[in-house]
Amino acid sequence: MTQSPETLCHALIDAARKAGADAADAMAADGSSLSIEVREGKLEHAERSEGTDLGLRVFIGQRQAQVSSSDSRPETIAAMAERAVAMAREAPEDPYAGLANPEQLAKGWDLAALDLVDPADEPAPAALQDDALAAEAACQAIKGVTQVQSAAAGYGRHTVYLATSTGFAGGYTRTGRSTSCTGISGTGTGMERDYDGDSRTYQTDLRSPEDIGRTAGERAVARLGARKPKTGSYPVLFDERISSSLIGHLLSAANGAAIARGSSWLKDSLGQQVLPAHLSVIEDPHRPRIAGSRPFDGEGLPTRRRSIIENGVLTGWTLDLASARKLGMQSTGNAARGIGSVPSPSNWNIALTEGDQSRADLIAGMGTGLLVTSLIGSTINPNTGDYSRGASGFWVENGEIAYPVNECTIAGNLIEMLMRIVPANDARSYLSRVVPSLLVEGMTLAGN
Incomplete structure (x- = not known):
């Protein structure tokens, strides 16, 4: 992405005004995620996604319309605004629709106090795979577990930004790290399944994959009969x-x-x-x-x-x-x-x-x-x-x-x-x- 979410939001609002909107707000979400799944000691699925999504809401009087896109090119932003305004003109009036008054808007906040971003580096795919494998092995080691249906680990980092034509502008970033495991006990019609998982903002807060896998296995076995x-x-x-x-x-x-x-x-x-x-x-x-x-x-x-x-x-x-x-x-x-x-x-x-x-x-x-x-x-x-x-x-x-x-x-x-x-x-x-x-x-x- 060559433009920040903040720049894109303001570009969307400017385009909406030029297209004839009375008021508008815009959201931009930028992020990446990585997920790894293993099965029977081998990599089953790996997926990485990155992208920027844009949303624009416009008002013509008490009529509103919402459009979205994952294309941030200037010509797309202009087309979004024109389409949204055209849609709003055809929409029914909603007496309760509208942006917040300037005096209602948030004017200051302490992002550091919320602590939403793990300063540690993004984990390598191999590290996530190791966690998934460790969870799977711990689950399989429980006596009575006949198979491990799935074991997975993931990481994501996402930024969201919001701007309005009434003067609000702000955004924040959050991270997330997760591990999960699902175990199966028994066979045939007597099969039972249960799971465990954990998801945290900080990777260091996450429970160990061995604990997650073991708990999933114990829960599955406890359901037998x-x-x-x-x-x-x-x-x-x-x-x-x-x-x-x-x-x-x-x-x-x-x-x-x-x-x-x-x-x-x-x-x-x-x-x-x-x-x-x-x-x-x-x-x-x-x-x-x-x-x-x-x-x-x-x-x-x-x-x-x-x-x-x-x-x-x-x-x-x-x-x-x-x-x-x-x-x-x-x-x-x-x-x-x-x-x-x-x-x-x-x-x-x-x-x-x-x-x-x-x-x-x-x-x-x-x-x-x-x-x-x-x-x-x-x-x-x-x-x-x-x-x-x-x-x-x-x-x-x-x-x-x-x-x-x-x-x-x-x-x-x-x-x-x-x-x-x-x-x-x-x-x-x-x-x-x-x-x-x-x-x-x-x-x-x-x-x-």
């Missing part, structure tokens, strides 16, 4: 690996776009209790070295720490500019967007209050029930909160894990389920969603 559990009403413990999905459903229902459409089971719950009184959900987009951290949102507004739920009470919606205008509120600085898409509300880093019991304590206290380690499919009624998902994991009897289970369905209503959650203290602090294992009493199980 799985059978359907009993049908009935039982306590269900959502393992920390998948517990964030419950909080994710809550966040989706508090999303401003859903509230504005009137299609949310939380639409009448602002200021009401939605979790036990001792629990809060905190959003913090300024945590160092975390994938969900960012200094500003997709509309150039400053991001900030906030309590979405405080002491069990829902304090506000997650809003971008459009959804905030529809609801007569102010944006919470939560606009997310892709190069080719308009902004929409999204959450950044989330943390749920932890409990004072360990996962083992909750298992011991639940008597007979289900420990869920994997969820399959999803049927969530957005208007009522009715919940039904396929699940697998382990059956618990007399407070101890008895045997693995699969092919069952767990069901309930999110409004009631979330009011009954009991958190453990096992959340991983380095994840973007810091949610511990969650016990929910009295869920319906459909098995045998």
Whole structure:
């Protein structure tokens, strides 16, 4: 690339103005990624990608249009602007569309405090292959593992830049390093599969490939002999690996776009209790070295720490500019967007209050029930909160894990389920969603 993302964004806005746009914003994303996969001790797949993607949004009055391209030549930029303006003139009016006012825009931030870039050199392909091979070997070494379905390692470095015709300009770079492994145990119809993986901003923070491979293998073997559990009403413990999905459903229902459409089971719950009184959900987009951290949102507004739920009470919606205008509120600085898409509300880093019991304590206290380690499919009624998902994991009897289970369905209503959650203290602090294992009493199980 001969031009920086900053230069390209300003070139896009200049071209939009020349083409007749009343206002415009532009995004440029520049990056590279490298991924390595191995199988049976040999290189299976290697892929490297590099490129620059451009996005331009233009406004003609209250009409907007979005275009994108991966070609940064001047003639392409001019053509993008002309096409976007022509599209906007034909688009329906949207009374809520528009850029942020200058006084709303982020005006200063500390990128160094976010620590989003690993200063270490990009790993060589051979180093990634060595990690993938080490993970595969560690998985294969576990007694009972019949094959390793996949082992992979990857690295990426990406820069994003945003500029608006109302005066905002800013960007940041982030890096990411990952290792993963999936192991298979058993044979024929008795085969079981499980995985482990890790992804970090800094390569030195990444767990060892041997640990990842070994854990994947142990998890796969532990699932051998799985059978359907009993049908009935039982306590269900959502393992920390998948517990964030419950909080994710809550966040989706508090999303401003859903509230504005009137299609949310939380639409009448602002200021009401939605979790036990001792629990809060905190959003913090300024945590160092975390994938969900960012200094500003997709509309150039400053991001900030906030309590979405405080002491069990829902304090506000997650809003971008459009959804905030529809609801007569102010944006919470939560606009997310892709190069080719308009902004929409999204959450950044989330943390749920932890409990004072360990996962083992909750298992011991639940008597007979289900420990869920994997969820399959999803049927969530957005208007009522009715919940039904396929699940697998382990059956618990007399407070101890008895045997693995699969092919069952767990069901309930999110409004009631979330009011009954009991958190453990096992959340991983380095994840973007810091949610511990969650016990929910009295869920319906459909098995045998």
